[in-house]
Amino acid sequence: MRHNRKVKQPFVCQIVGYKNTGKTSLLASVLSILKAGGHRVAVIKHDAHGFDMDHPGTDTYKHREAGAEGIAIVSAGRTAVLEERAAGLDELIGRFDTYDCILIEGFKEAPFPKLVMIKEAGDTGLLGSLPCVAGAVCWPDMTEQVRRQFAGLTVYGTEDAERAARWIEERIKG
Known part of the structure; x- marks a missing residue:
């Protein structure tokens, strides 16, 4: 008999905002709190500038330089896959389907609950233009302005990583 479990x-959950607004710092703090709470968390980061995770002199670098378009390296405690192609967000999320939570840095237009980083007044336009905004994380001199301008929106300060992590944790537990 087959069971449909x-x-x-x-x-x-996405953490989005303009460059240098604290996305990575908030994500790292929230990640540490969730991990300490026993949750398995994966991270997907968008990089608009290109990146290189491999370095000259390594075997995988030599493989890539020789023409490999896909490389996997596996050890007892780590797996890395490098591909010479862009992957879609849905595909990446699918790769992490066994985790409790997936934190995404960037991909502003994606349709997932998001915390928007607000460092200065010009950043507030994101709150009205992006899909699925769940809250704002504001730098100290922006907190009250955002609370007044966007009444009803959950607003955290940049020092409130613990509160933001608890909000995420509530959704993990469902």
């Missing part, structure tokens, strides 16, 4: 999907 429902598998719980990971909670996906």
Whole structure:
């Protein structure tokens, strides 16, 4: 007899904002708190500038330089896959379907709950233009302005990583 057991999907949450608004710092703080709470968390980061994770002199670098378009390296405690192609966000999320939570840095237009970083007044336009805004994370001199301008929106300060992590944790637990 075959059982249709429902598998719980990971909670996906985006941290978005303009450059140098504190996205990576907030994500790292929230990640540490969730990890300490026993949650398995994956991270997907968008890089608009290109990146290189491999370095001259390594075997995988030599493989890539020789023409490999896909490379996997595996050890007892780590797996890395490098591909010479862009991957879609849905594909990447699918690769992490066994985690409790997937934190995404960037991909502003994606349709997932998001915390928007607000450092200065010009950043507030994101709150009205992006899909699925769940809250704002504001630098100290912007907190009250955002609370007044966007009444009803959950607003955290940049020092409130613990509160933001608890909000995410509530959704993980479903």
